[in-house]
Amino acid sequence: xxxxxxxxxxxxxxxxxxxxxxxxxxxxxxxxxxxxxxxxxxxxxxxxxxxxxxxxxxxxxxxxxxxxxxxxxxxxxxxxxxxxxxxxxxxxxxxxxxxxxxxxxxxxxxxxxxxxxxxxxxxxxxxxxxxxxxxxxxxxxxxxxxxxxxxxxxxxxxxxxxxxxxxxxxxxxxxxxxxxxxxxxxxxxxxxxxxxxxxxxxxxxxxxxxxxxxxxxxxxxxxxxxxxxxxxxxxxxxxxxxxxxxxxxxxxxxxxxxxxxxxxxxxxxxxxxxxxxxxxxxxxxxxxxxxxxxxxxxxxxxxxxxxxxxxxxxxxxxxxxxxxxxxxxxx
Amino acid sequence: xxxxxxxxxxxxxxxxxxxxxxxxxxxxxxxxxxxxxxxxxxxxxxxxxxxxxxxxxxxxxxxxxxxxxxxxxxxxxxxxxxxxxxxxxxxxxxxxxxxxxxxxxxxxxxxxxxxxxxxxxxxxxxxxxxxxxxxxxxxxxxxxxxxxxxxxxxxxxxxxxxxxxxxxxxxxxxxxxxxxxxxxxxxxxxxxxxxxxxxxxxxxxxxxxxxxxxxxxxxxxxxxxxxxxxxxxxxxxxxxxxxxxxxxxxxxxxxxxxxxxxxxxxxxxxxxxxxxxxxxxxxxxxxxxxxxxxxxxxxxxxxxxxxxxxxxxxxxxxxxxxxxxxxxxxx
DNA sequence: CTGAAAGCGCTAACAT
DNA sequence: ATGTTAGCGCTTTCAG
Numbered sequence: 001x002x003x004x005x006x007x008x009x010x011x012x013x014x015x016x017x018x019x020x021x022x023x024x025x026x027x028x029x030x031x032x033x034x035x036x037x038x039x040x041x042x043x044x045x046x047x048x049x050x051x052x053x054x055x056x057x058x059x060x061x062x063x064x065x066x067x068x069x070x071x072x073x074x075x076x077x078x079x080x081x082x083x084x085x086x087x088x089x090x091x092x093x094x095x096x097x098x099x100x101x102x103x104x105x106x107x108x109x110x111x112x113x114x115x116x117x118x119x120x121x122x123x124x125x126x127x128x129x130x131x132x133x134x135x136x137x138x139x140x141x142x143x144x145x146x147x148x149x150x151x152x153x154x155x156x157x158x159x160x161x162x163x164x165x166x167x168x169x170x171x172x173x174x175x176x177x178x179x180x181x182x183x184x185x186x187x188x189x190x191x192x193x194x195x196x197x198x199x200x201x202x203x204x205x206x207x208x209x210x211x212x213x214x215x216x217x218x219x220x221x222x223x224x225x226x227x228x229x230x231x232x233x234x235x236x237x238x239x240x241x242x243x244x245x246x247x248x249x250x251x252x253x254x255x256x257x258x259x260x261x262x263x264x265x266x267x268x269x270x271x272x273x274x275x276x277x278x279x280x281x282x283x284x285x286x287x288x289x290x291x292x293x294x295x296x297x298x299x300x301x302x303x304x305x306x307x308x309x310x311x312x313x314x315x316x317x318x319x320x321x322x323x324x325x326x327x328x329x330x331x
Numbered sequence: 332x333x334x335x336x337x338x339x340x341x342x343x344x345x346x347x348x349x350x351x352x353x354x355x356x357x358x359x360x361x362x363x364x365x366x367x368x369x370x371x372x373x374x375x376x377x378x379x380x381x382x383x384x385x386x387x388x389x390x391x392x393x394x395x396x397x398x399x400x401x402x403x404x405x406x407x408x409x410x411x412x413x414x415x416x417x418x419x420x421x422x423x424x425x426x427x428x429x430x431x432x433x434x435x436x437x438x439x440x441x442x443x444x445x446x447x448x449x450x451x452x453x454x455x456x457x458x459x460x461x462x463x464x465x466x467x468x469x470x471x472x473x474x475x476x477x478x479x480x481x482x483x484x485x486x487x488x489x490x491x492x493x494x495x496x497x498x499x500x501x502x503x504x505x506x507x508x509x510x511x512x513x514x515x516x517x518x519x520x521x522x523x524x525x526x527x528x529x530x531x532x533x534x535x536x537x538x539x540x541x542x543x544x545x546x547x548x549x550x551x552x553x554x555x556x557x558x559x560x561x562x563x564x565x566x567x568x569x570x571x572x573x574x575x576x577x578x579x580x581x582x583x584x585x586x587x588x589x590x591x592x593x594x595x596x597x598x599x600x601x602x603x604x605x606x607x608x609x610x611x612x613x614x615x616x617x618x619x620x621x622x623x624x625x626x627x628x629x630x631x632x633x634x635x636x637x638x639x640x641x642x643x644x645x646x647x648x649x650x651x652x653x654x655x656x657x658x659x660x661x662x
Numbered sequence: 663c664t665g666a667a668a669g670c671g672c673t674a675a676c677a678t
Numbered sequence: 679a680t681g682t683t684a685g686c687g688c689t690t691t692c693a694g
Contacts, residue, residue, distance in 0.1 A: 663694105664693105664694085665692105665693085665694080666691105666692090666693080666694095667690100667691095667692090667693100668689105668690090668691085668692100669688105669689090669690090669691100670686105670687105670688090670689090671686105672685105672686090673684105673685090673686090674683100674684095674685095675682105675683090675684090675685105676681105676682085676683085676684100677680100677681080677682070677683095678679100678680085678681075678682090
């Protein structure tokens with residue numbers, strides 16, 4: 001691979017001139033420019049990004065940390081990030097937190113040395129999150145409440161929980177359960193939102209929990225929730241993965257949705273359109289969130305001081321899993 | 332952030348000594364080692380990976396190019412790659428080919444400068460694929476037939492098509508259709524495999540096609556396939572995304588699966604367990620493929636010359652979408 | 663067993 | 679308008 005000095009030699013100019021030409025940081029006489037361009041072309045020269053980073057202190061890379069790449073919620077965000085990144089000639093470095101052996105901090109420290117900024121979408125203890133500000137690079141925390149020193153981007157999870165609760169009340173459900181993913185980001189808030197709305201109607205919310213946000217865990221929890229003395233007639237799941245598993249297992253158990261029980265989740269994943277019945281959920285425009293996160297980061301890197309805290313509006317997406325046919329509801 | 336010279340100064344040794352100590356490339360007297368360790372600890376020193384790369388020519392990064400990060404097939408592979416990468420202190424750089432504006436070659440050239448090796452899982456013209464060998468870095472092509480100059484990893488797509496065809500024949504289906512994704516990797520082979528098996532039974536295979544491998548496209552094609560003069564009673568889709576969409580739309584159209592038509596796909600995505608009926612598919616152990624790809628790459632980087640061409644066994648996973656209840660089949 | 667110094671390829675401030 | 683040169687932070691050969 002040709003180096004800048006070879007190009008300079010071939011074009012009969014100095015190495016500095018080539019550098020300036022490449023970075024468009026200075027113009028030269030048409031003759032010189034032509035010679036350089038021609039040399040670059042002929043040698044197939046491409047500037048070495050590492051050497052460039054070394055000299056400029058900028059990497060042209062961003063780090064994205066997500067909880068689990070198998071969860072479409074996270075990949076949707078990555079899609080958005082990727083789109084904006086590639087458009088701006090940035091490269092994205094991805095870390096799957098679930099696969100990370102050695103705690104968050106060491107991993108983040110290592111990662112941060114290789115990138116200009118970070119986008120975080122994980123359930124990370126509050127302490128760790130706050131600590132990231134000390135990395136000396138801009139970080140966008142997706143799904144986190146506003147916080148000094150960080151750029152954040154989120155949609156109100158309490159509000160989302162309320163929407164689901166309110167919707168279920170309007171559909172005349174009576175006995176509510178919440179499937180929690182303890183310690184996950186937004187878990188408490190989603191639950192609290194639903195709980196508040198139900199409490200206002202004088203109705204309690206029972207909580208169950210699963211260890212991971214997977215379809216398999218949703219399946220596993222279904223029987224223990226539904227085959228009990230007083231099963232709920234409406235269950236709100238921490239996310240759509242769990243909800244989808246729950247629905248599938250209910251089908252196997254001969255439990256009819258939404259006739260026997262309503263089921264809903266959060267994130268509005270595409271798989272919610274594939275289940276039978278289709279899944280009611282909360283849409284948070286995840287892909288767009290990724291775009292916004294990356295745009296915000298780029299602005300910060302460009303010294304534009306963007307809005308530090310962006311709030312995205314959540315939307316209730318009602319599908320079959322929570323809506324009883326008219327006559328059934330009347331009983 | 333502390334630099335190596337500060338550590339050296341603090342420990343009262345030379346900068347070279349610190350470097351050797353860090354890289355365990357040489358041992359020193361207990362006293363010196365203690366002093367260095369202590370200085371590193373106290374200053375919170377971490378070696379700058381960029382400078383290190385500059386000096387060694389190694390980046391500790393791999394590039395992964397996938398077709399579409401929204402397709403779980405690709406993310407499953409990335410999961411596997413990520414696992415092995417993180418275990419070996421490698422970082423992964425991801426590129427979504429669908430979001431890539433400027434052709435494959437420029438994008439790959441740029442990417443390759445930042446990494447030690449590449450893992451490719453895209454549908455790329457054969458020419459381009461062959462060309463990647465000239466990048467001067469090891470590349471693992473997942474899902475590609477063996478090819479000189481490249482490391483490859485794939486499971487026989489013709490065989491996979493055969494399995495599905497044979498299975499459908501055994502279930503006594505008669506009128507077959509294939510939903511193709513033209514130019515996609517393995518499309519021709521999957522189709523050919525099925526076609527051969529059916530031809531042996533004297534049965535033809537009609538081909539339809541979709542522009543993208545998405546659920547939405549599967550939904551869209553369903554009506555035009557099924558609401559025609561002589562609709563098929565068994566359809567093989569290029570992948571599970573298309574198949575899942577097809578199934579969902581069939582449900583809406585009042586077409587019963589597998590009673591009216593059998594549907595199957597490739598990749599054995601998790602969403603195939605969520606549809607109703609559940610989806611018959613071909614499992615290619617995608618996540619493991621990612622692990623193997625990364626392991627192979629690491630071996631190549633370590634100069635171990637691994638098996639250049641690995642073949643993974645595909646497996647037929649029969650679910651509800653292709654199996655008629657006994658009595659229905661007897662008619 | 664430890665130190666000095668020459669690079670890795672490029673940028674940017676300073677000369678000319 | 680173009681050239682010179684001192685770094686960027688680290689590794690590694692070669693001396694001592």
